[in-house]
Amino acid sequence: MLVASLVFGAGALFAAAQVTAHSASKDNRADDEIRRLNSEEVEAFLHKDPKAMARLWSDDFVVTNPLNKFVSKQQVLGMMESGFLVITSYDRQIEYLRFYGDTAIAAGDETVVWGGRMPNAGKTEHLRFTGIWMKQGGRWQEVARHANIVPPQS
Numbered sequence: 188m189l190v191a192s193l194v195f196g197a198g199a200l201f202a203a204a205q206v207t208a209h210s211a212s213k214d215n216r217a218d219d220e221i222r223r224l225n226s227e228e229v230e231a232f233l234h235k236d237p238k239a240m241a242r243l244w245s246d247d248f249v250v251t252n253p254l255n256k257f258v259s260k261q262q263v264l265g266m267m268e269s270g271f272l273v274i275t276s277y278d279r280q281i282e283y284l285r286f287y288g289d290t291a292i293a294a295g296d297e298t299v300v301w302g303g304r305m306p307n308a309g310k311t312e313h314l315r316f317t318g319i320w321m322k323q324g325g326r327w328q329e330v331a332r333h334a335n336i337v338p339p340q341s
Contacts, residue, residue, distance in 0.1 A: 273303030289322035
C-alpha cells in the first residue's frame with residue numbers, strides 16, 4: 188500500500204510539473220504576443236497608419252486619452268486620418284503585464300513628442316498608461332486604454 192502511494196504520488200507530481208511547464212510555455216507565448224502587439228501599436232502611431240491601428244483594436248475599443256477625453260476607436264482613427272493626432276517620437280515601457288484567462292492588462296510609462304494639431308505639438312511629455320487586451324476570435328486585440336500626462340516634477 189505504501190509503495191502504491193509513493194508511486195502514485197510521484198506520478199501526480201510529475202503530471203503537475205508537466206501541466207505547470209505547459210502553462211508557463213503558454214503564458215510566455217501570450218506575454219511575447221502582447222509585447223509584440225504593443226510594439227506594433229507604437230510603430231503604427233509613428234507611421235501614421237490607421238489601418239494597422241484598426242487591426243490592433245477591437246471594434247468596441249475605447250480610450251481615455253491624454254487630452255482627458257473618452258473616445259471610441261472610430262474617433263481616434265478619425266483624429267489620425269485628419270492629421271490632428273500625430274506622434275513624432277514614441278517610447279513605451281511595459282512595467283506590468285498580467286493575464287486573467289483571455290484578458291491581459293499591460294501598464295507602464297511612455298514618452299511621446301506630439302505633432303500634428305495636438306495642443307502640445309512639439310512638446311515632449313511623459314505618460315502613464317494602462318492597456319487592456321482580450322483574445323477575441325482567436326487573436327489578441329486591445330479593448331480599452333487609459334493614458335494620462337504626468338505633470339512635470341518641480
